[in-house]
Amino acid sequence: MRIDLMGRRALVSGSSQGIGLAIATELARAGATVVVNGRAQEKTEAAAAAVRAEVPEAEVQAVAADLASADGAASLKEEVGDLDILVNNLGIFESRPVLEIDDDEWRRYFEVNVLSAVRLIRMYLPGMMERGFGRVMNIASDSAVVTPLEMVHYGVTKTALLAVTRGYAKAAAGTGVTVNSVMAGPTHTPGVEDFVGELVGDDKPWDEAQSQFMKEHRPYSLIQRLIEPAEIGNLVVYLSSTQASATTGGALRVDGGYIDSILP
Template sequence: MRIDLTGRRALVSGSSQGIGLAIATELARSGAAVVVNGRDQAKTEQAAAGITKELPDAVVVPIAADLASAEGAESLQAEAGELDILVNNLGIFGAKPVLEIDDDEWRRYFEVNVLSAVRLIRMYLPGMMERGFGRVMNIASDSAVVTPLEMVHYGMTKTALLAVTRGYAKAAAGTGVTVNSVMAGPTHTPGVEDFARELVGDDLPWDEAQRQFMREHRPYSLIQRLIEPTEIGNMVVYLSSEQASATTGGAVRVDGGYIDSILP
């Protein structure tokens, strides 16, 4: 299958590092013009420069904005212009006993992980519907259906994204716009590597620490390793394409078989 996104313009929120950066890179590799976003101007520009160094012909626009606020989303929209592809990747996570999560922390996780996506969809979906083409993807997680005891507040936000996705897909019915969730499994990013070491200790070599983390904390993974961010980027590229025109309202899994269910 040959996917060519030339002529399409994409935004990946929270793409100055990790999964978001991998998604932005793969979209650019497929020909899309890509808006890279992060809160820090220097880091966002550095991420964009890294993509263009790897892909000299790519069109990459860095826009620093804090999308956890309405003001940040509005400032980004003013600079980014119209979009064909919206990837809501921005998210925070961290381990905390559920009985110790206070009201402010619940609100912060919902604001960053859910409302940031809702705001951008609300901004960009109408224009996509009017033009008869659009692709919206919300980066969810296996934690949406397998609630992790060590971070229930994070899992709650990813479950909410599945409902948000389905609702907006219904709103876009019959317009040529698709809205999907991408359910990422345990993924090899610096943040997850730090998180794994918090759980298994700092004294082990990484390969051994990864195996122990998967064995003790993610034992249902069928690939028995962390997913590489590019693998998630590949799924996003497909869902962004004309070839994925009949896939909408879904929760598409890139979880390494971690979710022990036939359906999400």
């Protein structure tokens, strides 16, 4: 299957590193013009440079904005203009005993992990519907349905994203616009390397630490390894294409078989 995204303009929120950067790179590789986003200008520009280094012919724009605030989202919209593809990847996570999570932290997680996506969808979906084409993807997680004890607040926000996805997909019914969730499994990123170190100790060689983490904390993974970010990017590229025109309102899994159920 040849996927050509030439002529499409895509934004990936929270794409200065990790999964977001990999998604931006794979979209650029497929021909899309890509907007990378982060809070810090220097780091965001470095991410754009990384995409160009991987895909020399890529058209990449770096836009620094804090999408956890309404003002930040509005400033990004003013600078970016219209989009064909919106990937809501921005998210935070941290290990925390559930009884120690206070109201302020719950609010912060919803602002960053849920409302940042809602704001951008609300800004961009009407234009997509008017033009008769658009792709919206919310990067969720296996934690949306397998709530991890060590980060319940994170899992709850990802569960909320599944409902957000379904609701906006219904709002876009019959317009040529699709809205889907991508449920990523345990993924190899710098942040996850730190997380693994917190849980199994940071004094071990990486291969040993990863193996112990998967056995003790993610034992249901069928691939028995962390997912590489580009593997998530591959699914996003497909969902961004015309070939995925009949897939909407869904929660699609790229979780290494971690979720132990037939349906999400």
